Amino acid sequence: MIGNQIVSYSVRDQDAVFRALADVSRRELLDRLFAKNGQNLGELCEGLAMTRPAVAKHLKILEAANLVVVQWRGREKLHFINSVPINEITDRWIRKFEPPYLAAISDLKSQLEGDSHD
């Protein structure tokens, strides 16, 4: 753990990440958090063609996949992006499907990040 964020995921957990990313509404929520991190549920609902409980469910799934971490402030639940699972998956598929010189770049990237892989 580094602060609140888990830094290494099992292959099993990666399934939750893939499935969480499969829904366009959830990707849109991540986009919104990228534009403005730390929003509460109410803010995240604004302008969406969905009810609040629906958004809450999506956020719960993102939380379960560790793509979003939360912090309570009084009665407000603030949502923050966690980029670690994304990077894990990105690494996996880069390594698998890119030509050698790109894999080398990926290795460099990992060294810069100080990751310990699998």
Add this chain to the structure above:
Amino acid sequence: MIGNQIVSYSVRDQDAVFRALADVSRRELLDRLFAKNGQNLGELCEGLAMTRPAVAKHLKILEAANLVVVQWRGREKLHFINSVPINEITDRWIRKFEPPYLAAISDLKSQLEGDSHD
């Protein structure tokens, strides 16, 4: 187009890719094709706890997402990985969620590839 492979995808098409990758059986099929490219349906079915029509359905979804391209040889349908959609998505999320020096690496990567982005 470069040969048979489409090199640029719309945001709409990316949804098909995300959804295709959400299923563990389909990711396993991609893994198998990575280990040995150009397999036919029969080969891809071997040792899987699934019937042939099920595997065929999965491959159809991978095809629709352009993650797999096919080539007929007589009565055999050969399946090949297409890495382009993966790279598109990888790029998107790298750019969004990684710190600046990693985005810079991603830019370098793109230049090496000669991609024209969005």
Add this chain to the structure above:
DNA sequence: TTTATATGAAACCTTTTAGCTTCATGTCAA
């Protein structure tokens, strides 16, 4: 030409998913 092989397609079933409505709980502020 007949038989075996490789795949496609249709119909059906079950489970999961995405959404809703309604109600309950906890926290802040007057």
Add this chain to the structure above:
DNA sequence: TTGACATGAAGCTAAAAGGTTTCATATAAA
């Protein structure tokens, strides 16, 4: 302490997804 606000939870419905069985079609080989 009362009322407004922010969220959680339960129960329901409709649609999508993943799988099966059965049958049809096209190609290769005997």
